[in-house]
Amino acid sequence: MLRYISRRVLSAVPLLFGLLTITFFIIRLAPGDPVSLYIQSDVDPQYANNLREALGLADPLPVQYVKWLKGTLTGELGMSFSKHTEVTRILAQTIPNTILLTFFALCFNFILGIIIGIITALKRGSAVDHAVNITSLFVYSMPEFWLGLMLILGVSLHLGILPASGMHAPMAKYLSMPEYVWDVFKHMILPVFVLGVASAAATGRYMRGSLLEVINQDYVRTARAKGLSEFLVIGKHALRNALIPIITLLGLSLPFLLGGAVIVETVFSWPGMGKLTIDAIFSRDYPLIIACTMVSGVMVILGNLVADVLYALVDPRIRYE
Amino acid sequence: MSEPSVVSSSPLLRFLHRNVPGVAFLRGGHRTFGYLLLGYFLCFPVIIFNTFSEFLRAYESMAISLYLLAVDTAHLVVFWRGDIIEHWVGALFLIAMPVVLWALNRRYLRRKALEGDEHELSQWALAWREFKKNRIAAAGMLVIIALYTEVFLCPFLAPFHPNAFQDGIVTKYRAPLSSVTVLHLKNDRVEGMEMSALQVNPAHAGAIRKLISLNRELTDEGFSRQQAVDAYRIEGANVMATVGNELVVLPIAKLVDSEPDKFASERFYILGTDSYGRDILSRIIYGSRVSLTLGFIAVLLSVTLGTFVGLTAGYFGRITDTVLMRTVDMLLAFPALFLILIIIAAFESVTVPRIVLIVVVLGLTSWMGISRLVRGEVLSLKEREYVLAARALGFTHHRIILRHILPNTLTPIIVNATLRIGGIILVEAALSYLNIGVQPPTASWGNIIFEGKDVLAQAWWISTLPGFAIVIVVVCFNLVGDGLRDAFDPMLNNERL
Numbered sequence: 044m045l046r047y048i049s050r051r052v053l054s055a056v057p058l059l060f061g062l063l064t065i066t067f068f069i070i071r072l073a074p075g076d077p078v079s080l081y082i083q084s085d086v087d088p089q090y091a092n093n094l095r096e097a098l099g100l101a102d103p104l105p106v107q108y109v110k111w112l113k114g115t116l117t118g119e120l121g122m123s124f125s126k127h128t129e130v131t132r133i134l135a136q137t138i139p140n141t142i143l144l145t146f147f148a149l150c151f152n153f154i155l156g157i158i159i160g161i162i163t164a165l166k167r168g169s170a171v172d173h174a175v176n177i178t179s180l181f182v183y184s185m186p187e188f189w190l191g192l193m194l195i196l197g198v199s200l201h202l203g204i205l206p207a208s209g210m211h212a213p214m215a216k217y218l219s220m221p222e223y224v225w226d227v228f229k230h231m232i233l234p235v236f237v238l239g240v241a242s243a244a245a246t247g248r249y250m251r252g253s254l255l256e257v258i259n260q261d262y263v264r265t266a267r268a269k270g271l272s273e274f275l276v277i278g279k280h281a282l283r284n285a286l287i288p289i290i291t292l293l294g295l296s297l298p299f300l301l302g303g304a305v306i307v308e309t310v311f312s313w314p315g316m317g318k319l320t321i322d323a324i325f326s327r328d329y330p331l332i333i334a335c336t337m338v339s340g341v342m343v344i345l346g347n348l349v350a351d352v353l354y355a356l357v358d359p360r361i362r363y364e
Numbered sequence: 365m366s367e368p369s370v371v372s373s374s375p376l377l378r379f380l381h382r383n384v385p386g387v388a389f390l391r392g393g394h395r396t397f398g399y400l401l402l403g404y405f406l407c408f409p410v411i412i413f414n415t416f417s418e419f420l421r422a423y424e425s426m427a428i429s430l431y432l433l434a435v436d437t438a439h440l441v442v443f444w445r446g447d448i449i450e451h452w453v454g455a456l457f458l459i460a461m462p463v464v465l466w467a468l469n470r471r472y473l474r475r476k477a478l479e480g481d482e483h484e485l486s487q488w489a490l491a492w493r494e495f496k497k498n499r500i501a502a503a504g505m506l507v508i509i510a511l512y513t514e515v516f517l518c519p520f521l522a523p524f525h526p527n528a529f530q531d532g533i534v535t536k537y538r539a540p541l542s543s544v545t546v547l548h549l550k551n552d553r554v555e556g557m558e559m560s561a562l563q564v565n566p567a568h569a570g571a572i573r574k575l576i577s578l579n580r581e582l583t584d585e586g587f588s589r590q591q592a593v594d595a596y597r598i599e600g601a602n603v604m605a606t607v608g609n610e611l612v613v614l615p616i617a618k619l620v621d622s623e624p625d626k627f628a629s630e631r632f633y634i635l636g637t638d639s640y641g642r643d644i645l646s647r648i649i650y651g652s653r654v655s656l657t658l659g660f661i662a663v664l665l666s667v668t669l670g671t672f673v674g675l676t677a678g679y680f681g682r683i684t685d686t687v688l689m690r691t692v693d694m695l696l697a698f699p700a701l702f703l704i705l706i707i708i709a710a711f712e713s714v715t716v717p718r719i720v721l722i723v724v725v726l727g728l729t730s731w732m733g734i735s736r737l738v739r740g741e742v743l744s745l746k747e748r749e750y751v752l753a754a755r756a757l758g759f760t761h762h763r764i765i766l767r768h769i770l771p772n773t774l775t776p777i778i779v780n781a782t783l784r785i786g787g788i789i790l791v792e793a794a795l796s797y798l799n800i801g802v803q804p805p806t807a808s809w810g811n812i813i814f815e816g817k818d819v820l821a822q823a824w825w826i827s828t829l830p831g832f833a834i835v836i837v838v839v840c841f842n843l844v845g846d847g848l849r850d851a852f853d854p855m856l857n858n859e860r861l
Binding site: 062070187195298303309 | 690691693694695696697698699700701702703705706707708709710711713786790793794797798799800810813817820821824827828831834835838839842843
């Protein structure tokens with residue numbers, strides 16, 4: 044097991060390395076003076092020259108690349124010039140919010156998806172199956188931002204049940220601990236729903252196929268033949284094996300969730316990494332954009348790593364392949 | 365499905381059978397497909413009939429422009445404007461498409477008569493037969509064809525020009541199904557550019573003047589000479605109109621006519637208006653052009669790139685394969701939206717129109733899936749006997765790839781591409797919604813929703829309605845993609861249970 048994990052971790056290293064390289068080259072391939080990426084245009088040309096020296100932009104490209112890599116790996120991501128603080132500090136504040144959002148969205152996605160998958164697999168060909176399939180088709184054909192706006196319109200503006208945006212009520216600082224958690228939870232319901240529901244449709248489809256495959260296997264027939272109740276057959280024998288391939292979806296859905304978070308955070312003004320990136324684009328805050336892109340990629344790679352390790356834990360056959 | 369004999373039927377029916385696409389299918393038993401095709405074909409005469417004056421004006425404008433072009437190229441470029449050319453294209457399309465349909469129908473009938481029903485079917489014909497059986501997918505396909513038709517016919521279908529805005533007092537935030545009274549003012553002023561064209565070519569002044577007035581009517585430029593009012597009354601030689609809180613006095617001499625039912629008319633907004641008083645329906649219709657063509661071109665780009673990379677990696681293997689596929693892995697590690705955002709941010713300063721930048725970026729960030737798919741196919745194809753034979757015969761790599769391998773990877777590529785267009789349309793809409801995609805005033809579904817988001821409580825229709833358009837299109841593409849997959853691979857039907 045340990046050997047498998049260490050081998051898997053090692054194979055993620057070149058991927059991370061490639062990720063950083065690609066980011067570097069996208070920025071360097073961009074036309075124009077690279078210094079202009081780090082300063083605003085109205086700055087004194089003398090200062091620009093000093094900066095060019097300081098940033099090492101006068102060096103040949105390979106030297107620049109190595110220096111940049113070293114800086115990035117040691118966590119020096121530069122200064123954000125729209126917020127006038129270190130990029131690392133800003134990220135430290137926003138990444139937890141994004142993780143909170145995506146984690147709950149992931150949970151919601153899997154819970155809803157698995158339920159949908161079980162229902163449609165057991166009621167295959169029935170009216171319920173068709174109704175759920177059509178609904179899923181519409182849900183994953185729906186733009187996330189539009190679904191978000193429609194929920195804001197219906198749930199927040201018309202019914203006034205849930206807050207429309209942000210993460211805290213205005214006076215959240217003075218709330219007691221349980222009240223504070225409840226407040227954040229209320230703010231989180233709509234964004235988590237929007238972020239999770241589209242992937243839940245996909246998870247449901249996958250789960251349906253996986254369960255149908257398992258149901259037709261010999262050991263399930265054996266379980267039925269020895270007179271177990273249908274509930275036990277499905278719940279104890281079929282479901283556990285049908286769930287295994289779903290773990291792969293964990294890794295696969297992460298890029299979509301993080302990409303979706305950009306949109307959902309913007310729609311709901313959730314103070315996370317996605318909204319930060321969009322704000323950074325409008326203020327041309329390049330160090331921040333670069334850092335966010337890198338971090339999102341790193342999160343995806345780590346997520347895939349976790350999914351693979353989980354898979355190996357659950358299904359020992361994987362380790363020996 | 366044997367065809368009822370054509371000979372025994374009445375002459376009228378025989379005529380319809382031969383000349384109206386769809387009738388032959390209806391009589392042959394393909395009911396759904398027949399009705400859909402017939403309906404589509406009949407749309408064209410209906411549209412021509414409904415917009416007949418505009419249709420004629422477009423041809424007139426085209427004829428005069430071509431005539432003037434023959435006379436003098438240099439100074440008449442003023443008249444070759446995008447929105448006028450749109451009308452020409454639309455008018456030509458209205459004639460060309462039915463003719464093409466008619467010709468295709470004739471060819472189909474002729475072939476059928478020659479070969480009968482029992483001829484051998486190619487893979488494509490088989491798939492098409494399967495696809496036609498899937499009614500929902502066929503309907504989705506027809507909606508998509510109708511929408512792409514609409515892309516050409518925007519000027520004839522949209523009630524107003526998408527950017528024709530008014531005072532922003534009377535017409536703004538009108539709810540769906542509401543109407544506004546407008547007064548028509550005289551508009552015979554000649555603008556600067558048009559003036560110089562007139563002065564250089566005094567000999568053709570008549571034709572030029574005619575063209576100016578034609579073009580103005582075509583593009584609703586008369587809008588600038590229309591006054592939307594809350595109410596009006598006639599007092600002597602003046603019309604007193606209330607516009608918001610103001611009272612406007614207009615001499616009747618400045619109006620197009622002295623009769624109230626000639627100088628005043630009702631303007632009807634089916635889907636309401638936005639904050640500038642622009643008609644939402646017209647904006648959605650024009651927005652479809654951006655969203656649909658953008659999605660299509662981006663997918664074309666990504667499929668081309670993905671196929672190229674996949675073929676190269678799969679066929680040549682070894683180091684080429686490793687390098688290309690590792691690159692694909694790395695690119696896939698980025699959440700797609702972040703990759704798009706960083707490229708847009710980095711290349712923002714490039715002086716290309718924003719739409720082009722978006723298409724290229726969308727194409728460049730979505731080819732990885734296709735390249736994996738193609739590579740997988742190629743890996744299995746290149747071990748097949750016929751490829752080995754082609755190699756043994758000493759064919760060039762070039763020829764083996766293009767003639768023997770590529771054609772056999774086409775079906776999964778087509779299915780994948782169809783399913784992908786929906787996704788790309790969603791991403792484009794999202795970018796426009798984030799205000800980094802298609803820039804206003806060009807309408808796109810995403811940016812109409814963006815413009816309405818801050819007045820959600822006040823004017824819900826601005827953000828809500830374009831969303832339905834997006835959902836319908838993406839649903840149709842997904843249906844067609846699923847249908848194609850089933851049609852090309854009947855085995856899958858059994859596997860899917």
